[in-house]
Amino acid sequence: MVKGYTQDHIYKHPWERVTSASWRKFADPENKRTLSHILEVDTLNRRLDPDSGRLYTTRALTIHAPGPWFIRKIIGQDICHCVESTVVDAQSKSMQLTTRNVSLQKFIEVEEKIRYDPHPDNPTGWTICRQETSIRIKPLSALASMAEKVEQRCAERFMQNSAKGREVMERICSVGAQR
């Protein structure tokens, strides 16, 4: 059983500004209150390919993911560790992020993919963001009997957090536009 959904969003800002905002989304202090579920973000690895203009980055995210008491009783913790892998292609102007959980894999598998590309209708002024998320409760896990419910709740939470993330990005972009 997999719950998946896709969200598209148009930023009325150029690709350069939007992708810069993406890097700053979790770190800007004034935005930390909005994205309070993100506890820590560390960069684990990064590599620049100077010939192709591609930047490869791996980051570790520690996320506070509380659930109802009976979920916590089964899982035993409120903290989830994720790894985010990113490729930015400065030549073709494309940024792709893939985030997966590396803890709690016994119970759940979440994958979120985000892409930022110049918007085809206005490539120098707008950016299109496409986000695809899939949530799967592991069939043999202790959560399997309530898989559908848990997946639904997770999806709702993810969508709320995505909306907060977009709000933060728009804020950062607006500040960037005024410079």
Place this chain on the structure above:
Amino acid sequence: MGLGKRDKKSSSTATSPCAHLRAAYHNCFNRWYSEKFVKGQWDKEECISEWQKYRACLSEHLDDKHLSRFLEAEGPVGYVFQEDSGNPVENTAK
């Protein structure tokens, strides 16, 4: 089971031991990214010294988060997605 007892939320307050070095690196990176990389200057890495100091700190302090194994991850996109050891979890790697 799984990762067993995990860090309590309090371990991730602002007093992470590498926080200052991390901030220095991220600030440098953000400047380089928006002022050079996206404007066509992608031929040269910058923030090398900040990165090395930060990474050395991570190597020293990340063991308790079980993420130290990812410090060794190289490879094209850095997709390192390992199952917890010892648990009979079905492998659904893509």
